[in-house]
Amino acid sequence: MNELIPHLTVFLLVLVRVSAFFVTVPFFSYRTIPAQVKITLALVLAWMMYYTLDVEPFVFNDEYILLVMKEALVGLLLGLVGYIIMSAIQIAGSFIDFQMGFAIANIIDPQTGAQSPLIGQFFNMLAFLLLLAIDGHHMILNGIYYSYQLLPMDQFPQFAKESYIQFIITTFTAVFAIAFQMAAPVVATLFLVDLALGITAKTVPQLNIFVVGFPIKIGVSFLVMFTMIAVMIQVIQKLITIMIYGIRDLMAVLGGG
Template sequence: MNELIPHLTVFLLVLVRVSAFFVTVPFFSYRTIPPQVKITLALVLAWIMYYTIDVEPLVFNDEYILLVMKEALVGLLLGLMGYIIMSAIQIAGSFIDFQMGFAIANIIDPQTGAQSPLIGQFFNMLALLFLLAIDGHHMILNGIYYSYQFLPMDQFPSFASESLPKFIMTTFTAVFAIAFQMAAPVVATLFLVDLALGITAKTVPQLNIFVVGFPIKIGVSFLVMFTMMAVMIQVIQKLITIMIYGIRDLMAILGGG
């Protein structure tokens, strides 16, 4: 019976990191998932991970409070890194919606509860389904499991590393580059459509270009997105790969590697 009941101080530290990770990481932090399911999953996963961690029982003192805060911070940072990288989909959707004229038709994002672009939400659901299809949620769980190899429970993260600012800037650059790659085909095509509509408005002044141009831009946008869907899937796959490697690299940097 004693083997089934974990030591409370060690189990609590594992539970804090896993729970904080579920607060910000994509897919597991969605508000549409009931809180009871999240809590149950965090408890079961922390209980399983407890038996794989070789740590001596800790004493509840002032240093233990700092360890709890450290575990919460580590879990939040790892999940936030994944969320920042996946936010490139929302950025690409904002670019496309602005050109299509859908910027005024925002909808509620189930993950954050805030308004998000319509096309960005479509790409977000597509990325979520693709993440589940390639077992990406299992890779996310592997990330929090192997985080103890980079960041042991009794070790504080190294925020003074020189490579941390460089890694953050590189990640943000990659996020905007991928967002531009996803939005470039539609945005470039709509720019040419706007140019053609402008020439038509000057050539035929009697034509109400605002009434004609709006459905033309929507139809051309959907046609281009349907044609480039295979490329979009490849970019989403690249984005998920960058997210997994980004979480791993952040763990290595915080661990002093």
């Protein structure tokens, strides 16, 4: 019976990292998942991970409080990196909505509770289904499980290293590059449509170009997205892969790798 009851000091550290990870990481942090399910999953996962760790019990003192704060920070950072990378979908949707004229019609994203563009919401749901289809949620759980190999429980992260700053710059660059790749077909096509409408407005002044141009731009945008949907799915799948690798690379950087 004693073997089934973990040491409280070690179990608490595992639970803090897993719980903080679930607060920010995509899919597990969505509001549509009940809080009771998140808490239960964090408890069960922390209890299972405890028996895979070869760590001596800690003593309740000032250093242990610092370890608890460190575990919470590490869990939040790992999940936040995944959220930032997946936010490229929202950025791409904002680019497209701005060109289509849908920027004034943002809606509430039920997953995150934040304002979301219409096309970005469509891409977000597509990424959510694709994440489940390729077992991305299992890879996310693998990330928090193997985080103890790259960043042990009794080791503090290294934020002052040059590789940490380089990782942040590289991550943000990749996010905007992928967002531009997703939005480029629609944005480039709408630029040509705007150019054609501008020429039409000069040649036919009697035509109300604002009334005619709005439905034309919407129709062309949906046609381009329907044509390029296969490419966009591949880009979203690449984005999910980058998210998994980004979480792993952050663990390696914080662990001194």
